Amino acid sequence: MTSTKWDPITLEVFRNLFYSVAEEMGVTLCRTSFSPNIKERRDYSCAIFDARGRMVAQGEHMPVHLGSMPKSVEAAIDAVTLEPGDVVMVNDPFRGGTHLPDITLVEAVFLDDATEPAFYVANRAHHSDVGGMTPGSMPLATSIYQEGIRIPPVRLVRRGVVVRDILDLVLANVRTPVEREGDITAQIASNRTGARRLLGLVERYGVQVVSEYMGHLQDYAERMTREAIRRIPDGEYRFEDAMDDDGQGHGPLPLVVTITVEDDEARIDFTGTCPQAAGSVNANYAITLSATMYCFRVIVPFAIPSNWGTIQPLDVVAPEGTLVNACAPAAMAGGNVETSQRIVDVVLGALSQALPDQIPAASYGTMSNLSIGGLDPRTGAEFAYYETTAGGMGARPYADGLDATHCHMTNSLNTPIEALEHAYPYRVNRYAIRRGSGGAGRFRGGDGIERELELLGESRVTILGDRRVTRPYGLSGGEPGAVGSNSIEYPDGSEEALSGKVSMDVPAGSIIKIHTPGGGGHGRA
Amino acid sequence: MALSNGSCMKATPRDSYVIVGVDTGGTFTDFVVLEGDRVRIHKTASTPDDPSRAVLTGLVELLGEPALAEAKVIHGSTVATNALLERKGARVALVTTAGFEDVIEIGRQARHDIYDLAVTKPDPLVPRELRFGVRERLDERGRVLTPLDPSAEGDTLAALEAAIASGVESVAICLLHSYANPEHERVVVDMLQSVAGAEGSFITASCDVLPEFREYERTSTTAVNAYVGPVMSRYLGALGERLDPGRVRIMASNGGAVSLAAASTGAVQTILSGPAGGAVGGFEIGRRAGTEQVITFDMGGTSTDVSLCAGGLTRTSEAEIGGLPIRVPVIDIHTVGAGGGSIASRDPGGSLRVGPESAGAHPGPICYGHGGSAVTVTDANLYLGRLSPEHFLGGTSQLDTTGVETAITTLAAELGLTAIELAEGVVRVANATMERAIRVISLERGHDPRDFSLVCFGGAGGLHAVDLSRSLGIPRVIVPEGAGTLSALGMLMAEPIRDFSRTLMLRTDGLDPQQLENAFESLEALGRAELIAEEFPEASLRFERVADLRYVGQGYEIGVPVSPEDTGLSAEMRNTVTGFADRLSSAFHEAHEHRYGYADERRATEIVTIRVRVIAAMQKPRIEPRPLGEPDAGAATIGPHTFVHRGESHAGELIDRDALRPGHAFQGPAVVVEYSTTTLVPPGTSCRVDEWGNLILEPA
Secondary structure (H helix, E strand, O other): OOOOOOOHHHHHHHHHHHHHHHHHHHHHHHHHOOOHHHHOOOOEEEEEEOOOOOEEEEOOOOHHHOOHHHHHHHHHHHHOOOOOOOEEEEOOOOOOOOOOOEEEEEEEEOOOOOOOOOEEEEEEEEOOOOOOOOOOOOOOOOOHHHOOOOOOOEEEEEOOEEOHHHHHHHHOOOOOHHHHHHHHHHHHHHHHHHHHHHHHHHHHHOHHHHHHHHHHHHHHHHHHHHHHHHOOOOEEEEEEEEEOOOOOOOOOEEEEEEEEEEOOEEEEEOOOOOEOOOOOOOOOHHHHHHHHHHHHHOOOOOOOOOOHHHHOOEEEEOOOOEOOEOOOOOOOOOHHHHHHHHHHHHHHHHHHHHOOOOOOOOOOOOOOEEEEEEEOOOOOOEEEEEEOOOEOOOOEOOEOOOOOEOOOOOOOOOOOHHHHHHHOOEEEEEEEEEOOOOOOOOEOOOOEEEEEEEEOOOEEEEEEOOOOOOOOOOEOOOOOOOOOEEEEEOOOOOEEEEOOEEEEEEOOOOEEEEEOOOOOOEOOO | OEEEEEEEEEEOOOOOOEEEEEEEOOOEEEEEEEEOOEEEEEEEEOOOOOHHHHHHHHHHHHHOHHHHHHOEEEEEOOHHHHHHHOOOOOOEEEEEEOOOOOHHHHOOOOOOOOOOOOOOOOOOOOOHHHEEEEOOEEOOOOOEEEOOOHHHOHHHHHHHHHHHHOOOOEEEEEOOOOOOOOHHHHHHHHHHHOOOOHHHOEEEEHHHHOOOOOHHHHHHHHHHHHHHHHHHHHHHHHHHHHOOHHHEEEEOOOOOEEEHHHHHHOHHHHOOHHHHHHHHHHHHHHHHOOOOEEEEEEEOOOOEEEEEEEOOEOEEOOEEEOOEEEOOOEEOEEEEOOOOOEEEEEOOOOOEEEEEEEOOOOOOOHHHOOOOOOOEHHHHHHHOOOOOOOOHHHHOOOOOHHHHHHHHHHHHHHHOOOHHHHHHHHHHHHHHHHHHHHHHHOHHHOOOHHHOEEEEEOOOHHHHHHHHHHHHOOOEEEEOOOHHHHHHHHHHHOOEEEEEEEEEEEEOOOOOHHHHHHHHHHHHHHHHHHHHHOOOOHHHEEEEEEEEEEEOOOOOOEEEEEOHHHHHOHHHHHOOHHHHHHHHHHHHHHHHHHHHOOOOOOOOEEEEEEEEEEEEOOOOOOEOOOOOOOOEOHHHEEEEEEEEEOOEEEEEEEEEHHHOOOOOEEEOOEEEEOOOOEEEEOOOEEEEEOOOOOEEEEEO
């Protein structure tokens, strides 16, 4: 912990200031980007870091980036000696990334003629395509090499000038290079905004005060988290759930967690979880850390900054070579979006034993990732589309779960149908709440969604979904939520059920139907 | 109860009739009257159960019953806002494209707080059983894919008939892609004619309210209109019975004033009626004081509204009220939960929190003595000596200083601070929240606060304005005369304005200026027809055109002004197509650079939505400046007064605002008291009274 003196007032002032810097970075990124994932669905995060690369504040963007952004900054600092005006780019899950579509940009902030950075700023955004075996880069792969271009921490910008060689290499490996370049430019601008604002704070308060309060805020977040853990009765809590399969014919894939709470610290041990999978549902340690951090973050009853301090009271143990800490060259596309949700399910499930009045039943537990690509018959140009669909929220011990709402590790917005039909060769035929899919109980689980998409051109469709076999659990006697389903209706009217994870070429005029799971119920009905 | 304040501003005689700005607030209904050469301020207690009672009572008190029908009134009404926030609107049915009945309920799938397990979302304005799908479909260009066949919709019509029989009084219509082609929505409107009982219903079609893409936001806006419309109509009907409907206008959220008829059918336009008056008033105050670069700062009891004017009012089409998106243009007002009544507390991590919980009007701050026990911002200000107990609200209420002292000492001990440190801390933390709000509307939108003046109004603003301005580098604070009734004054200044928009989705490369010209002209024709129907002469109408552009593939647009000369010249123009498109694009690149720090001139741009604003020129009440007198403000000095600022006690003066005259000048430390607000002049700050009666505060 930092030892210098602080006062509770200045602390609160800086909490506001740092947070507004991170938020403003987000505004720049969101409003100038091109991927529907970023601009419409806000699948991005922005954060600021101290001189040691420890996170100080993150905008309230995507929970799944909570613990994994710091890993990117750590990797960037380890790999590259950053100079003023340098920006490092990274997406390699085994070198500080999460899955390949998430590209992170890290910039060091220097004061005047200083040789060491005073701060770092970083942002991460989910790009619609980074190459690989299927459009949208969320393939059913068996190795990272099939999933797209793998970028270790490299300088994208050197002394303020974009390194064209690197950018061209990346763009040559993706399906929609013009859109990619636009998004990367937006990410660079976002970091610039953050750097400028931090320097403004230094001008006003002096570097010493700004830096000290970064430390104080980390300490503060740590105290708050410890306080929340102290309220959990000491003890050992175990929970087990499973992923349906890995998309390569293996499943179910069990996840096991044992949480040991002692005073104001918790050890979260995933020993017992299955080995890493052949298919693309592997998570790395950063993802597991994010999901665990999220679970503890939601039990803190106050709005605290998400930063380095939050993680200190948590000891997250994820054995190497398992589904929650996979080693290269595992396929990783679904770890961030699918496995992360199941990690939340088991951690919250374990915590529900200790905090039965606080923890909800399982939510829909899958982002039902849909990727589509091909040639747009209207223009002849190549397109790559990616979107997730929400489901039902698990019932709370005091209220029904919300219908058709993104839960836990994601909070993306849907792409409006009217925007979608302008941008892609699709027609949405139905978009509705899937009535009755939430688990019954004293409090009802939220209902999922039904979405039907007609493809106007021949397309490659990839679905990466889960909870098509295992149901989102209920608690205290509540019923589990209904499983989701995928199907296709061919132009001739014949219909075929699809598995949760599928990749196929489909003829023009086919209709893809996605039904997302409901949330579990809470209490006996 | 009625409080009248005698003449304080002089106006030039011009109109034979009286103009009154009326602002309905939670506690008081404010009136600013321009009568010949006199400006009068009046307040009467609000009547929340039926706000029109206070409006009429106040007008009678001011003008006398016989003059009522003669009075020209511009009214800021909270009826629509409250109907929405309190969910006391009409029972609404929705007709939409079959298969999409749940769009209004699904929203955008996101939750508003990602770390709150108890998160809620607002109930849809139309319950599921009142949402009816019709079989029809347009594509994104407005081409018909499935024609709407009224004869096949018997079931829908029967269901609507049953709904109306069971008490539905309002019908919203929103079909997919109707912004590109309104025909199917028109067919639904016609179909409703054949429904028994529908003749009395309030009907809102999305193509009339908001012909813009994004189905959820359009449906939401349409449903809000349908929901608040009948309530607003009844309210305005009641007002119209006592007043001359032709002489009453309603303040709209876009800063303009609309006729009673327009406010009834398009009630959603009045959803930010009151705050809009404040922004218009603040801008006018700034303009009079010689600047069009103004940040308005309205700090009340539970919240603070800020807006920014850079040469004009800033509008946005991205407002959200009560958790529901409303996409009609409104003045861009950012609200944060920090006000005089915000409660201070220690959180488990040892940090001092202020708000968003508020003591509200009841019990209110501890010092009010109505049973409040939590330390509020107002209590902290009192403890620091920044309020004068004898002059607070005209000295009508006795302030409980002992209760405040006890509570502050207790909370300070919990945080390991002295009482003074705590009280100053409460103010600083509240300021930090308000600073964040101002950063959002300035820095985040590409404006440097150092180029602006802060116009401060609302009951609590004057105590915080100077410190706040310093932390943002704002060089000047203006506290207008009658700061407590600025919104009502703004209403006096509001011109008749109507906004029209339409989504086009046209790329600028290969753009046909004639097509764009036709689209603009058709919107202008709508505005012309409406305002001429309201008896504004054609010659008084002014048109402003804006095209919302973005890089092809982006999701957000920036508005670029388009001059009619750009699209209007037919033959000649067609020869310079590229010239026009290039001008439009380069204006966009420039705006993008300004706002986000970069532009990419190689990228293609597209026009997403075009907007037309029609303004009927109105002679604004011109209030004449008063001559500046001698600087000596001795006559206004009540006596010595001590307060704490930045940890030190300062012996200053207590000054009576009502006795200040143009030209008076003094230095802080001082506290200026008046009925509705108090202004803190910290050490190192100079204060002078300008020719309009404004206090101008600047670093000494």
